[in-house]
Amino acid sequence: MPESTIIALNISTLKCPVSFGGDFGILPLDAAPVPDVLSTSVKTKFYALLIPLAGTGELILDGNILEMRRGRVFFINYSQVLRLSASATFRGKLILFTRSFYNLIYTGNRKIKNDTAFSGLPAFSDFRRGDFADFLATVSDITTEASRQQALNRETVCLLLKVTMLKFIRASGGDNYIGFKTNRTLAYVEAFETLVNHNFRQLKRTSEYAEKLNITPNYLNSIVKDRLDLTAEQYIRNRVILEAERLLLNTSLSVTEISFDLGFSDKSHFGKYFRKATGHSPNRFRHKFVNGQ
Structure with a gap:
């Protein structure tokens, strides 16, 4: 499909049931087929973690066909072209966020100071079973906190999101991850x-x-x-x-x-x-x- 015909997709377009305006959203993928807007090629205007929970499918990311399965978590960067194709039994979750939301809290730690730590991240990480359960626990905490109407919930979700990204990065190579090397x-x-x-x-x-x-x-x-x-x-x-x-x-x-x-x-x-x-x-x-x- 020519690039000129690929629409740019914003978080607000997806109408996530749990969201903070157009900066952050959680979109369940619990019913086949996947949302129409994701079953055609779209260009992302956000970061996203795609977390398959059951069933199988394919994520086509910048023309590369990637198998979706439980335990494999995908990182989607800004301006990538994606399309989803899933089986009738597929279940999963999309966590979407903008640069400004991720940078809402500055921790002072170089490794998580801002979204520049994402440079060079792989398209997916395969988690070991125990590590995946731990990862899902943090995702559950994010969902719970984002659903609350309480003071500082945006800030809390931002910090939990940083933890989630660190766990993804660790699964992709730990301390040897090149994005952490100072040069x-x-x-x-x-x-x-x-x-x-x-x-x-x-x-x-x-x-x-x-x-x-x-x-x-x-x-x-x-x-x-x-x-x-x-x-x-x-x-x-x-x-x-x-x-x-x-x-x-x-x-x-x-x-x-x-x-x-x-x-x-x-x-x-x-x-x-x-x-x-x-x-x-x-x-x-x-x-x-x-x-x-």
Whole structure:
């Protein structure tokens, strides 16, 4: 399927029975077939943990066919293309969360300081039986806490989510997990991600970020591609488009106002940039998702 026809999927679109707005959600997968929106190819605008509990099926992630079975937990990254196909007996759970939700609590610990620890994570981890039971216990705690209407439940869920991700990372390789190794390359990539998050409105070229990091654009592209499986330009564009989509779907700002907010010189430049990335004009994107047409 051409990329231009693949819709971008937000957490709010899935209408999770347990959720915190568009930042966090838990979606049970307890009935066949899987939700229609997940049975066609969609591009994620969130992180997710897919946890099969019974039955079998296939997760097609960026064109790779992965077998779903109990004890195998999948990590889904931003801007991946996914599709689910499950047996009639399949049961599972999706935990979905945004960068901002995961970064709600800063612990001071490098290994879990923010979502940059996810760089290079494998698509899935196979848990040993006892470890999987322990993992599910934490997932149950998240579900219980997220269902409560109590003070600080968002913060509590965020901390439990960090525990869940650490258990996933440990199952994928423990202390040898490359994302935990401190080296110059990883430091550059983390600094680049931070710079993009703070400056994407003003700076949209790889060379501008390379200059701030005192490295060449080619080297920046190489290390970002190695760590994130995206070019630096793609990473910058994805951040701009993510913010553009958020403003189009969640505010009443005009397209012209949004274009200026995102640092474009005019509406036309923004429109071309947005269409190249999504296959839709900003107005068409807003109409399609807000009105469901």
